[in-house]
Amino acid sequence: xxxxxxxxxxxxxxxxxxxxxxxxxxxxxxxxxxxxxxxxxxxxxxxxxxxxxxxxxxxxxxxxxxxxxxxxxxxxxxxxxxxxxxxxxxxxxxxxxxxxxxxxxxxxxxxxxxxxxxxxxxxxxxxxxxxxxxxxxxxxxxxxxxxxxxxxxxxxxxxxxxxxxxxxxxxxxxxxxxxxxxxxxxxxxxxxxxxxxxxxxxxxxxxxxxxxxxxxxxxxxxxxxxxxxxxxxxxxxxxxxxxxxxxxxxxxxxxxxxxxxxxxxxxxxxxxxxxxxxxxxxxxxxxxxxxxxxxxxxxxxxxxxxxxxxxxxxxxxxxxxxxxxxxxxxxxxxxxxxxxxxxxxxxxxxxxxxxxxxxxxxxxxxxxxxxxxxxxxxxxxxxxxxxxxxxxxxxxxxxxxxxxxxxxxx
Numbered sequence: 001x002x003x004x005x006x007x008x009x010x011x012x013x014x015x016x017x018x019x020x021x022x023x024x025x026x027x028x029x030x031x032x033x034x035x036x037x038x039x040x041x042x043x044x045x046x047x048x049x050x051x052x053x054x055x056x057x058x059x060x061x062x063x064x065x066x067x068x069x070x071x072x073x074x075x076x077x078x079x080x081x082x083x084x085x086x087x088x089x090x091x092x093x094x095x096x097x098x099x100x101x102x103x104x105x106x107x108x109x110x111x112x113x114x115x116x117x118x119x120x121x122x123x124x125x126x127x128x129x130x131x132x133x134x135x136x137x138x139x140x141x142x143x144x145x146x147x148x149x150x151x152x153x154x155x156x157x158x159x160x161x162x163x164x165x166x167x168x169x170x171x172x173x174x175x176x177x178x179x180x181x182x183x184x185x186x187x188x189x190x191x192x193x194x195x196x197x198x199x200x201x202x203x204x205x206x207x208x209x210x211x212x213x214x215x216x217x218x219x220x221x222x223x224x225x226x227x228x229x230x231x232x233x234x235x236x237x238x239x240x241x242x243x244x245x246x247x248x249x250x251x252x253x254x255x256x257x258x259x260x261x262x263x264x265x266x267x268x269x270x271x272x273x274x275x276x277x278x279x280x281x282x283x284x285x286x287x288x289x290x291x292x293x294x295x296x297x298x299x300x301x302x303x304x305x306x307x308x309x310x311x312x313x314x315x316x317x318x319x320x321x322x323x324x325x326x327x328x329x330x331x332x333x334x335x336x337x338x339x340x341x342x343x344x345x346x347x348x349x350x351x352x353x354x355x356x357x358x359x360x361x362x363x364x365x366x367x368x369x370x371x372x373x374x375x376x377x378x379x380x381x382x383x384x385x386x387x388x389x390x391x392x393x394x395x396x397x398x399x400x401x402x403x404x405x406x407x408x409x410x
Contacts, residue, residue: 056142057170057178057221058135058367059161060128061195064151065118065327069108071154076100076107078153084194087270114331121156123325123354124149124183127363130355134364142177142371150180150199158198162206165221171207173219180225180400181367183324185235186264186281187228189385190271193393196225200396225377225400226370230281231288234362239289239321241358242350246317249348258315258346259308262286263301263334264322275385285321302338305347315346324359326352376402382409 066075080086080096088095111117128147135145146168150161170176180199184191207220229235247255264282272279305316318338320330330352339347353359377400384393398406 053141053177053371054143054145055176056135056145056371057148057165057168057176058128058132058145059148059150059165059178059180059199060124060183061150061180061192061199062120062124062152062183062324063191063195064124064154065120066111066154067117067121069111069116071117072108072111073100073104075154076103082152082194084197085190087268110328110332110336113336114328118154118327119331120325120327121149121151121154124151126355127183127324127360130360131363131367134361135367138364139368139371145367150195152195152198158195159202159206162199162202166206171219171221175219176221178221178223179367179370180223181363182225182227184322185228185232185324186230186278186285186322187381188267188271188278189274189276189388189393190267191278192227193396196227196400197392197396199223200392200399203399223400224370224375224402225381226366227377227381228281229366230285232362232366234358234365235285236288238353238356238359238362239285239319239350242353242356243289243317243319246348246350250315250346254315257313258317259313260317260319261301261304262289262319262321263329264320265329274387277380277385282322289319289321301334302341305338305342309342309344309347314344316342316344316348318347318349320349320352324353326354376400376405379405379408384409 064075066072077097077100080088080100081092083092086096125147128149132145132147136143139145148161148165149156150158152158156164165178166172170178180196182192182195184195187193203221203223208218243260247258250258262282267276267278301318305318308314308316318334320334323330330349334349339349382397382401382405384397388394394409397409401409
């Protein structure tokens with residue numbers, strides 16, 4: 001995805017030297033390859049099915065990507081129009097379309113190089129469908145679980161998903177439960193926050209501004225949110241297994257010296273300085289997933305890899321730690337640019353989560369726990385960034401927090 005290249009900064013985040021250029025992070029450390037066993041497995045799930053509370057709509061939220069090259073310009077136009085992701089100030093509506101149009105040919109070529117489009121829709125729909133199958137089995141009291149996908153910048157867009165919900169019998173005076181399940185494991189206002197702002201906007205447009213109370217006589221959809229899950233045991237296990245599989249492709253005597261480079265998308269420093277929790281939550285995932293000594297913030301991914309190769313450290317495993325499936329960052333920026341430019345057979349990438357059954361079970365476990373608790377969102381989500389001045393963010397958080405917890409959002 002343009003403008004969000006996987007990157008990082010030495011030891012600490014630093015201000016960008018180029019106005020408007022987003023900065024980002026990766027995490028670096030030696031593998032050590034000293035794990036005596038596997039990462040902690042997802043604990044077994046139990047349920048006490050006493051009554052039926054279904055059906056339940058499970059809505060995966062993600063950025064999305066163009067499925068074919070003809071969709072690239074529309075995708076970029078929506079992306080550059082989003083001030084939550086790329087703050088361009090008062091000229092956003094003017095500059096966004098211009099930047100999108102100028103960058104379209106270059107980005108179309110990148111998507112052509114990875115097969116003609118992003119696989120993120122295919123994987124998101126597969127992951128959600130498979131998770132719902134597991135949920136039907138382990139959480140019968142909230143079954144049937146119906147899978148939906150809502151992308152921020154590409155089809156199926158949030159408004160398309162919401163219209164389908166209404167067509168399928170949710171809302172329109174009938175009520176019904178829906179869970180917005182972010183597929184960004186680590187929370188950021190520019191990703192999860194932006195997706196929730198969009199969902200809140202279309203909820204108001206299509207169902208009206210009514211309170212999200214437990215009992216709504218007007219019959220609107222009752223929403224709750226799974227807003228972050230950076231250290232869930234199943235997520236950690238899926239990442240750790242993929243790292244181990246790639247480490248085993250190196251000769252045994254070299255494995256302890258392989259460098260693990262955890263790559264995440266970048267953020268504008270204005271978002272980081274506002275108090276966005278993303279860097280800390282990515283660090284938490286890295287700390288839980290690594291198979292060796294502690295990692296630290298590093299420089300831009302491509303620069304880091306090339307510098308280590310130049311120094312003679314040619315065995316490096318790239319780990320996309322903030323993504324739940326393959327997309328343009330993994331398939332083009334890491335595979336085509338970083339790895340090919342390194343020109344070293346020891347520079348490799350750990351497999352993305354995609355259809356990993358451990359990951360699918362983790363998603364189901366997270367969802368079941370959320371449904372069992374009956375919470376609207378995490379307590380953490382009621383906290384706004386200390387520098388946030390957005391009234392839209394304030395009202396969105398109050399809505400999803402529900403009547404009882406909305407007073408915590410200040």
